[in-house]
Amino acid sequence: MDLEPLKQAFSAMDAWRAQWPAFEPAPEVAVAPEKLQQTLDELAERLRDNYPFFHPHYAGQMLKPPHPVAMMAYTMAMTINPNNHALDGGPATAALEREAIAQLAAMFGYADPLAHLTSSGTIANLEALWVARSIHPSKGIAYSRQAHYTHSRMCEVLGIKGFPVDVDAFGRMDLDQLDQLLTREAIGTVVATAGTTGLGAVDPIDRLVEMGRVRGFRVHVDAAYGGFYRLLADHEPARVPSAPFRAIAQADSVVVDPHKHGLQPYGCGAVLFRDASVGRFYKHDSPYTYFTSAELHLGEISLECSRAGAAAAAFWATLRCFPLAVNEGMGPILHATRKAALDWAERIEASSRLHLVMPPELDILAFFPVLEDMSASAISRETDRVFDALMADPTEPLYLAKLVLPRALVEARAPEVRWDQPEITVLRSCLMKPEHAAVVPWLHARLERELGTR
Numbered sequence: 001m002d003l004e005p006l007k008q009a010f011s012a013m014d015a016w017r018a019q020w021p022a023f024e025p026a027p028e029v030a031v032a033p034e035k036l037q038q039t040l041d042e043l044a045e046r047l048r049d050n051y052p053f054f055h056p057h058y059a060g061q062m063l064k065p066p067h068p069v070a071m072m073a074y075t076m077a078m079t080i081n082p083n084n085h086a087l088d089g090g091p092a093t094a095a096l097e098r099e100a101i102a103q104l105a106a107m108f109g110y111a112d113p114l115a116h117l118t119s120s121g122t123i124a125n126l127e128a129l130w131v132a133r134s135i136h137p138s139k140g141i142a143y144s145r146q147a148h149y150t151h152s153r154m155c156e157v158l159g160i161k162g163f164p165v166d167v168d169a170f171g172r173m174d175l176d177q178l179d180q181l182l183t184r185e186a187i188g189t190v191v192a193t194a195g196t197t198g199l200g201a202v203d204p205i206d207r208l209v210e211m212g213r214v215r216g217f218r219v220h221v222d223a224a225y226g227g228f229y230r231l232l233a234d235h236e237p238a239r240v241p242s243a244p245f246r247a248i249a250q251a252d253s254v255v256v257d258p259h260k261h262g263l264q265p266y267g268c269g270a271v272l273f274r275d276a277s278v279g280r281f282y283k284h285d286s287p288y289t290y291f292t293s294a295e296l297h298l299g300e301i302s303l304e305c306s307r308a309g310a311a312a313a314a315f316w317a318t319l320r321c322f323p324l325a326v327n328e329g330m331g332p333i334l335h336a337t338r339k340a341a342l343d344w345a346e347r348i349e350a351s352s353r354l355h356l357v358m359p360p361e362l363d364i365l366a367f368f369p370v371l372e373d374m375s376a377s378a379i380s381r382e383t384d385r386v387f388d389a390l391m392a393d394p395t396e397p398l399y400l401a402k403l404v405l406p407r408a409l410v411e412a413r414a415p416e417v418r419w420d421q422p423e424i425t426v427l428r429s430c431l432m433k434p435e436h437a438a439v440v441p442w443l444h445a446r447l448e449r450e451l452g453t454r
Helices: 004-017 033-046 068-078 091-108 121-135 150-158 175-184 205-215 227-234 242-250 276-282 309-321 330-349 376-392 436-451
Strands: 114-118 140-144 162-165 187-193 218-222 253-256 269-273 354-356 364-369 401-406 423-430
Touching (some): 004 068, 068 309, 091 114, 091 269, 114 276, 121 140, 121 253, 121 276, 140 150, 150 162, 162 175, 175 187, 187 205, 227 242, 227 330, 330 364, 354 436, 364 376, 376 401, 376 423
Parallel strands (some): 140 187
Antiparallel strands (some): 253 269, 354 364, 364 423, 401 423
């Protein structure tokens, strides 16, 4: 990484600090240079105990490094350490957060939302479900069985009933099952997922929105993983399920994680409510916080108090360099990750050694080895072996992930599997990095070589 821009940024921050009288730092916070270097050297050694998330040969979990622009902007703002709770804690970064959030809102088609960054997608979803409970305190929340476990967990935290809904053969919420649930239970909000963490499935948000109008429930979209793929829904021809992504504009709320496809460091989530009047549920007072400005403080529309202003600065700077557009900035990055998934899926389907669980809707693939013994238990054991062997290879390691799937999500496209157990463990890959598009041939060949060793 070229650190010259960061050096210049530090010089700019030094000039900013020079506006105030110089002072001697307290001796209590002094660290001897040799101790500092020793500590950092030790830290560098400890940090070697990590998987190479930065490298395209890491194609496992939803992990990748932030873009250098984000790292530099975060570090630059961190020298001030602003708190985006009240305006006196971070006036500049509060403005940057509003500008960045406005771009997210425009991407999703929200005209004048109530929205802010959060420390994670979990907290963003908590806020969305908290508002859902506030609007319908006596009604439950429904979500698919492939939705993130955040939703069932947060229903417990909020003391409201959560109702899992079965999925169809593609991992999307089964609307017939939802319809049956609605006849039995009082449901105030239905959570639609735009990119399930297991398979990357996109629920039929367009149909859910229409169904909600008729049946009287709200729709919250958990787009923590797949939200930025909204950009590709405007491409012709569409590279992702376009109708569900475009329908987010009609949903009541949406969550997205810039620390996934938005190139940001952890943690940076966001929650957006289409109807800004939900701000009434956040209303509170603080005797020592909201006194420097009559403008709205971000803490007045957030459940969290302290939030890193540096996260807002990093996201804002990233969007300056990579605007949210289909053919420039963030769009081409997503085109590359989507291309990687389609390319590898095609190779897997042509392989005699691998079986694709289902065609990818975003950039997540699931697949399993083809064996002489096609029992679910044998496939699961071979999956475990391949996963461990590839990761432990000292010369050509390949890093994948694993996923446990129920029979219903596999058997329709794999009738040859013998179900001697109710679930099956398969391999899973998140092709999040645009560099994956260039290394798919190697990824596939390396995996096939390992399968040939059994």
